[in-house]
Amino acid sequence: MANWQEMMPSTRAYLMDKVLYExxxxxxxxxxxxxxxxxxxxxxxxxxxxxxAIKSNDVAGMYLSGVNPYLLRAHCIGVKIPEAESLAALRSLLDHEDYNDG
Amino acid sequence: MAEITGIYTASHTPVMLNFPDSIPAALKDEIFAAYKAMGDDFMAGKPDALIVLSNDHLHNFFLDNFPAYCIGCAESYESPIEHWLHATRRTFAGDQAFGSYLLKNALEAEFDPSFSMEMVLDHGSLTPLELAGVDPDLPIVPVLINCVQPPMPTMRRSYNLGKFLGQAIANYDGVDRVAILATGGISHDIATPRMGMVNEEFDQTFLAHMESGDVDATIQYATDFVHTAGNGCEEIRMWMAAMGAANGATYERTYYKAVNDWYTGIGIGRFKVS
Structure with missing residues (x-):
């Protein structure tokens, strides 16, 4: 997998970014x-x-919106989603064949 | 003419402060001791000012206006900005004149940083300073690089900015002794499916490149392989800048451990500048 879902700014991600930032x-x-x-x-x-996705604390759903990952991370901690739950939701999206080969 | 008394590179993560006990106590103590050793070495050089090369994590800057580079020109900096960070609120002294000098000279050297006269520093600056035990009254100049929202400045541009900073610091008359702390990296993923899976192979190869003294090979490796080591690894732009400021001085790692339960490859090292 790559480091980023979106290499260029997109309006859809920005809509989510703005909520999680504000x-x-x-x-x-x-x-x-x-x-x-x-x-x-x-x-x-x-x-x-x-x-x-936001109001149901759907971490995987928020991730897939293309939201900036730092805003997502801060949101997960800020609204106190249990750490193990956040991690499991993200990990559920991992394609092992892609792991660390970019 | 200011002397550079020390240049350090060190990882940062809010997990160190928020969930320190998610790793064994002995390992946590070992890591905290490595940061403290860095701080002791820094202060032994008796700096009058500290340049902090770091990045904002979408707290001071948002996508309505996001600088590639930003130089702090404030009299002081409160920290932290994160309401959720487990850290004592503190105020760092700023060196307003030094920051402004670097800003003006950067523009004359055809870099185009933004500047800020009011920032509340986030964990990226606070955690390494806190763990190093750096005196909060030591005036700082934050220099922030966008490592968190693509598209981002290149590794080479960040190296060149650091090279400029090293020369500008040497030519500055306002202080006698300056230390540089470059903080971020190494391998880590923030809020991705790979979070907690540190790419140690990347980190070891990267550190070996840093220690080899081959600047071009280091920049090339950082550019070509950063995408295998996590979005947080993009913060090695600060290491590139430190390498530029070091102007050929030898690098040595002082600590490294891949700490999956802190989601981060914790690396600390210094350039032998004095």
Whole structure:
């Protein structure tokens, strides 16, 4: 596998990037999200499947959106998804034939 | 005319602070001792200022405006910016004049960095400084390289930026003694299916290239094989910059261990500049 899903910026990934960035950097956003995830996510005009991946803590689904991995990682820790759960979800996507051969 | 008293390269990861006990205590102690030894060596050189070559992990910079290179020109830097990082909040002194000097000279040398007069440093700068026990009153100048969002500056460009920095530091009259800490890498994956599967073979080969003193071969290897060693390995751009600043000085690793449960190949080393 390669280091990155997307070698160039894409609008679809950016939609997810923006949510995961603002959630953990803008004052009161995390509280608003925790209070009412649907209302919070409605601010962003995301495609439904991306919003669903976020609110259901679907780490594999978020990864496959092309989101920046650092934003995904910070989000997993920031909303306290158990470490073993995050890791297992990511690992489930590994194609062993691709491992470390780029 | 400033003297460069030391140039170190060292990995960083928030896991060291957030989940330190996910590895055996003896190994954790060994790694923390290696960082402390680096810090002691740094401070033995009695630097007046410290250049921190690191990267922002999408905290200060976002995709609305993301610099390839950024030079810090602030009087001070709070840290950390991550609300989830298990670290004591602290304020590092900044060397505003030194940062501004490097910025102006970089532009004159036809590099085009952005600059920042207000940044809250993330774990990329904080963890190695904290573990090294570097005095927070030692003024720093952060120089940040985009290693986290493609497309990114090339390995060679980062080496050349470091070469420029070494020369500019040598020509600077504002301080007498300067140390450089380049932090990031080596092999690691962040939030990918490969996370926790450190490519030790890459790390060993990379470190051997660094120690060989063959700059072109090192840059070529970094360029051609970084994609086998994880998105976090893109941070070896800071090692390229350190190699440029070292201007031919010999490199030696002081510590290496592939630590899968910290998701990272932990490498520490120094250039023999003094």
């Amino acid at each position: 959630l953990h950097h803008k004052p009161d956003h995390l509280e608003a999200y925790n209070a009412d995830a649907d209302a919070y996510l409605a601010r962003f005009g995301l495609p439904e499947e991306l919003a669903t």
